[in-house]
Amino acid sequence: MRKLFLLFSAALLGLLLGSPAFAEEAAKAATAIGDRMVAGFGLYSAIVLAAGIGVGIAALGCGIGMGQATRGACEGIARNPELSGKLTVTMILGIALIETLVIYTLVIALILLYANPVVPKFLQFIGLGG
Amino acid sequence: MEHPILFLTLILEKFGLPSGFHYYEHADKYGVLAVLLAPHMVHSYFVILLILLLAIFGTRKSEFIPSGAQNLLEIAIESIYNFCKQNLPHDKVDELMPTVFPLITAYAFYILFCNLFGLIPGFMSPTSNINVTLGLTLITIVYYHYLGLKCKGLAYFKDFLGPIPLLIPLMLPAEIFSHVGRIISLSFRLFGNLLSKEILLGILTMLGGKFFAPLPVMILGVAVGFIQTFIFLLLSLVYFAGAVEEHH
Numbered sequence: 001m002r003k004l005f006l007l008f009s010a011a012l013l014g015l016l017l018g019s020p021a022f023a024e025e026a027a028k029a030a031t032a033i034g035d036r037m038v039a040g041f042g043l044y045s046a047i048v049l050a051a052g053i054g055v056g057i058a059a060l061g062c063g064i065g066m067g068q069a070t071r072g073a074c075e076g077i078a079r080n081p082e083l084s085g086k087l088t089v090t091m092i093l094g095i096a097l098i099e100t101l102v103i104y105t106l107v108i109a110l111i112l113l114y115a116n117p118v119v120p121k122f123l124q125f126i127g128l129g130g
Numbered sequence: 131m132e133h134p135i136l137f138l139t140l141i142l143e144k145f146g147l148p149s150g151f152h153y154y155e156h157a158d159k160y161g162v163l164a165v166l167l168a169p170h171m172v173h174s175y176f177v178i179l180l181i182l183l184l185a186i187f188g189t190r191k192s193e194f195i196p197s198g199a200q201n202l203l204e205i206a207i208e209s210i211y212n213f214c215k216q217n218l219p220h221d222k223v224d225e226l227m228p229t230v231f232p233l234i235t236a237y238a239f240y241i242l243f244c245n246l247f248g249l250i251p252g253f254m255s256p257t258s259n260i261n262v263t264l265g266l267t268l269i270t271i272v273y274y275h276y277l278g279l280k281c282k283g284l285a286y287f288k289d290f291l292g293p294i295p296l297l298i299p300l301m302l303p304a305e306i307f308s309h310v311g312r313i314i315s316l317s318f319r320l321f322g323n324l325l326s327k328e329i330l331l332g333i334l335t336m337l338g339g340k341f342f343a344p345l346p347v348m349i350l351g352v353a354v355g356f357i358q359t360f361i362f363l364l365l366s367l368v369y370f371a372g373a374v375e376e377h378h
Binding site: 097 | 318329361
């Protein structure tokens with residue numbers, strides 16, 4: 001636990017220290033239009049990160065839930081093998097309902113990636129898109 | 131965005147009709163025909179045609195001892211009938227069955243055929259478009275409110291208020307939110323599952339189509355098609371049952 005905390009705080013520190021340095025380098029190299037490009041690419045990388053991490057976190061929770069459901073069904077079948085048909089159907093139904101939550105996140109991720117409503121406005125705001 | 135090659139729209143395009151993603155995205159230029167012949171609509175028409183053909187050929191020679199297509203249809207219809215009967219409230223079964231059972235059967239055949247249709251290369255699932263699933267969902271939503279009003283009259287709105295009068299300001303927004311959330315959850319569940327399947331198939335075909343990489347996902351797609359149909363039917367029935375049930 002302590003190791004994990006150390007690792008996490010080190011990563012956070014790196015992020016905090018890293019981003020101004022990168023920004024400074026980028027700002028040095030960039031002209032006025034290039035600066036806007038950097039802002040635009042920053043937005044895109046943030047969107048890609050958000051989509052990936054969001055689906056990852058959703059899949060984490062879904063995996064835990066599905067594991068619990070399957071364990072329950074397995075225990076039920078082991079205790080009472082006659083009910084295996086009913087239990088399997090119920091388990092598949094429950095698993096599909098759990099899986100739906102990941103699918104919602106996936107839909108949001110796909111919207112973010114392919115049909116983002118904010119990006120055109122943002123690009124207009126920084127003067128890149130028409 | 132890249133568009134997939136769809137045979138049905140290509141055939142229609144050869145006849146000079148504005149059918150395909152390219153026309154659908156610029157529907158203001160090509161008129162209402164481009165919307166009516168959008169890819170998901172064309173595939174939906176084809177699925178309806180398939181179901182009609184199945185119904186006609188399955189019941190043409192109806193015999194007392196069934197065989198072939200009639201046998202299959204009878205098994206499907208009977209299992210859907212028993213499924214409806216189990217999930218509706220027992221005191222209202224006779225009243226609801228004549229209208230709910232045909233609706234559920236139509237849902238079952240249409241959604242299952244739509245889901246499985248996308249597994250054939252060169253075709254798409256109409257249910258992987260949000261407009262189709264939202265349409266299906268709106269039928270369910272409108273119909274269960276209608277059933278509730280028909281069975282209970284204006285007392286139906288008492289269900290929205292919760293059991294205790296003191297808790298009305300707390301319960302009313304929650305109930306309304308849950309009823310609005312049903313629209314989103316029911317439509318996005320079907321849509322998201324099918325869309326993710328289609329996108330996964332597309333990506334795997336691009337990456338390793340030569341080596342049959344999409345085959346395992348296709349097997350998964352068959353399972354997803356059946357399970358999502360089952361869930362849609364079950365949730366529709368649960369909503370119908372919830373609308374007509376007496377709360378004590």
